[in-house]
Amino acid sequence: MSKNLLATLSLIALALMLSACDKSSTAAEAPPLATVRIETITSGPVSISSELSGRIAAPRIAEVRARVAGVVLQRTFREGSDVKQGDVLFRIDPAPFKADLDSAEAALRKAEANAFQAKLQEQRYAQLIEGNAISGQDYDNARASARQTAADVAASKAAVTRAKLNLGYATVTAPIAGRVGRALVTEGALVGQNETTPMALIQQLNPIHADLTQSTRELNDLRRAFRSGHLQQVGQDQAKATLIQDDGSLYPLPGKLLFAEISVDPGTGQIILRSEFPNPDLDLLPGSFVRVRIEQAVDQQGISVPQRAIQRDSAGVAQVMLLDAEEKVVLQPVQLSAVQNDRWIVTEGLKAGDRIVTEGLQHARPGEKVQIDNTPLPLAQATGQ
Numbered sequence: 001m002s003k004n005l006l007a008t009l010s011l012i013a014l015a016l017m018l019s020a021c022d023k024s025s026t027a028a029e030a031p032p033l034a035t036v037r038i039e040t041i042t043s044g045p046v047s048i049s050s051e052l053s054g055r056i057a058a059p060r061i062a063e064v065r066a067r068v069a070g071v072v073l074q075r076t077f078r079e080g081s082d083v084k085q086g087d088v089l090f091r092i093d094p095a096p097f098k099a100d101l102d103s104a105e106a107a108l109r110k111a112e113a114n115a116f117q118a119k120l121q122e123q124r125y126a127q128l129i130e131g132n133a134i135s136g137q138d139y140d141n142a143r144a145s146a147r148q149t150a151a152d153v154a155a156s157k158a159a160v161t162r163a164k165l166n167l168g169y170a171t172v173t174a175p176i177a178g179r180v181g182r183a184l185v186t187e188g189a190l191v192g193q194n195e196t197t198p199m200a201l202i203q204q205l206n207p208i209h210a211d212l213t214q215s216t217r218e219l220n221d222l223r224r225a226f227r228s229g230h231l232q233q234v235g236q237d238q239a240k241a242t243l244i245q246d247d248g249s250l251y252p253l254p255g256k257l258l259f260a261e262i263s264v265d266p267g268t269g270q271i272i273l274r275s276e277f278p279n280p281d282l283d284l285l286p287g288s289f290v291r292v293r294i295e296q297a298v299d300q301q302g303i304s305v306p307q308r309a310i311q312r313d314s315a316g317v318a319q320v321m322l323l324d325a326e327e328k329v330v331l332q333p334v335q336l337s338a339v340q341n342d343r344w345i346v347t348e349g350l351k352a353g354d355r356i357v358t359e360g361l362q363h364a365r366p367g368e369k370v371q372i373d374n375t376p377l378p379l380a381q382a383t384g385q
Contacts, residue, residue, distance in 0.1 A: 034370045041353060041354040047071065052273065052291065054290060054291075056210055059209050060178065061201070063201055065196040072190075074190060077095065081178050083178065086174060092168040092172065093174070101166075112153050121142050126142075134201050183200055197338050212275065243292050258274045258275060305320060310336070319355060322356055328367060334349030
């Protein structure tokens with residue numbers, strides 16, 4: 001092979017190598033565009049909820065107390081069980097009260113006998129006074145005696161009624177239906193001596209209340225929004241309540257708002273809101289600390305975004321990635337309200353028609369162009385499940 005041919009081949013090989021390096025350098029300088037998914041913002045009715053803290057409270061609490069003095073003979077309930085109104089809980093020795101009732105009934109019969117005799121005497125004197133056989137004073141005395149003995153009968157009847165009540169109080173019954181706690185007295189205990197001794201505690205647990213606190217500042221902000229027409233108030237009987245349990249999970253049964261106090265606690269500057277929840281399995285116990293999401297208003301032109309679309313900077317400011325007309329990423333600060341159905345409610349920073357990045361945020365960079373992925377999502381992912 002001639003030297004000229006070898007030189008030509010060497011030049012061709014060198015040119016190919018340089019071309020390949022140039023293409024490699026161009027490829028390195030122009031990396032592929034990041035692929036993202038977007039969501040176009042729309043406005044519509046959005047519920048405005050307030051997440052409030054509070055404690056579970058029993059709607060009805062009854063302290064079972066001894067209403068008469070005596071010795072406890074028997075406890076008839078099982079501690080921690082459910083009782084109905086009127087169920088027998090304790091039996092106090094009834095013997096003294098039975099004796100008092102017998103004595104009162106005997107006194108009543110005696111009073112009735114005296115009244116019968118006085119009545120007859122009054123009737124006889126009424127006939128004698130017409131013939132002037134007796135003096136007017138004697139007739140007046142007979143009439144007064146008849147009235148006095150009638151009053152004695154009435155007093156004796158009241159004593160019998162009182163004795164029957166005391167005898168009935170010797171059988172201690174449940175004043176309300178609910179769950180009874182531990183017994184506070186045992187058999188042989190002397191109760192009701194100079195005071196009404198507590199014997200047990202009954203609490204109604206289904207349904208159950210959640211008493212919440214809300215600051216007057218939040219309440220005033222809502223009222224101003226109502227007056228301006230930006231928000232529409234939800235009727236008290238229509239306000240929904242969702243209970244958040246201590247582990248962060250949602251209580252499966254929905255509740256409702258019962259009422260809000262009309263006075264403010266001067267010590268805390270807060271008002272009390274009472275909500276009610278079904279409690280068939282007694283999962284909610286009095287005294288437990290809970291959080292409840294109360295729906296208090298509706299924004300007819302509200303905006304919400306998926307939770308995954310929200311990022312925060314080093315200062316904690318919430319922001320989203322917007323796409324401009326050239327498909328470039330722009331960081332947009334937003335103000336958030338509350339979370340509803342895995343979506344943040346946005347109060348400021350976005351408008352209908354904006355396009356925000358919902359997936360691929362880790363690859364997108366502000367100021368850079370991106371490629372939009374329009375392939376359909378799987379059904380479970382599209383519905384957020």
